[in-house]
Amino acid sequence: MSLLQIRELTKRIGNKVIVDRVTLDMEEGEILGLLGPNGAGKTTTIRMIVGLMSKSGGEVLINGMDAHTHFEQAMKHVGVIVENPDLYKYLSGYDNLIHFSRMTPGVTEARIREVIALVGLEVSINDKVSTYSLGMRQRLGLAIVLVHKPSLLVLDEPTNGLDPAGIRELRGHLKYLAHKEGVGIMISSHLMSEMEMMCDRVAILQKGKLAGVHQISDMADDERTQVRFEVDRPDLAVQILQAIMAGDEITADQHHIQIRIAKGHIPEISRKLMEAGINVYGVSTIKKTLEDKFMEVTGGEQH
Structure with a gap:
């Protein structure tokens, strides 16, 4: 059974369809990215999954539990951060953790110390949150949603406002949680290069519809x-x-030629060029990026 099952999920506001019958599965221990142009329905989808917005149709199952008919039981397995976490800045990081941990019965002091170490806040956990950098606040928010040992994390634009070092740090924490702790993570972001480095799969939304789901590793293994x-x-x-x-389409500039071929043909082409008296100074492959795939699927459409 999949960790998260989304079936025909739909949201209408008046006569407008915001999310149109999205069906998607997600497994334990994977990082699934939600991509799409502005207005594609990413945040609306996330809000419906975690119960922050009512749905017009379809169903969401978390660990086999219907998130509509058994909301409290289903949400026990979920941690959510929508953009920047809401924290009490006049309290210390530790006091924030204590406060939020009381919302879930059975959280021990040992678990609190465990998540503090997991997100790397041991040194500054007793400082007031008002002194924290944005990256440290994101790490504290991550600790808060992890304290009850969720099996599913849902993060909407968690890298907003982070500098490159903060993004890299957050990426490291999320990959550890997914691949070492078995937590399933759904994440939306506009930073496609970051999604490519972080995610195992990406689901592309366009005009509220699921336009495709792509394995990141498949793009590197393209035959041509x-x-x-x-x-x-x-x-x-x-x-x-x-x-x-x-x-085959062949393009050229002042110093280069470019062609789409199977990698196995590179030695043969190099040899034929040199046999014709052409000096070959270098050969490089151009990997198809997530941005390329996104532009293919959406047609470059923006809103």
Whole structure:
């Protein structure tokens, strides 16, 4: 049974469909990213999953529990951060943790100390939150939602306002939680390069509909790759490749030629170019990025 099962999830406001019959599964120990242009329905989807917004149709199952008919039981397994966590700045980090931990019966002092260490706040946990950097507040928020040992974390734009060091730090914590502790993490973000480094899969939303779900590792294993050859005679190189690879698109600039081929053909092409008297100074592959896939799926559409 999947950790999270979303079936035909729909949200209508008046005559407008904000989220349109989204169906998606998520497993334990994976990081699933939600991507989409502004207005695609990412935040609305997240809010419906965690009960912050009513749904117009469909169902959400968490550990097999219907989040609508058994809300309290289902939410016992969930930790949520929507953008920046709400904290009491006049209290210390430790007092914030104590306060929020009281909302869940059975949280021990040992568990509190465990999550403090997990997010790396041992040194500053007794300082007032008003003295914390934004990155430290995000880590404290993460500790708060982890204290009751959730099996599912749902994070909406958690990297907002973080500097590169803070983003990298948060990424490290989330990957550890997913891949070492088995926590399932759903995360939305506009930073596609960051999502590519963090997520195992991405689900792309467009106009409220699920446009596709893609495994990040599959993009690196694409059979045909864009390959760039640095040469001294690009015009002649294009002529040679057009003769032996009819139908393939070949582009050139002052010092390079570029073609989409299987990696196994690189030595053969290099050899034919050199046999024709063309010096090959370098060969590089151009990996398809998550941004490329996003633009393919959405057609570059923005709102």
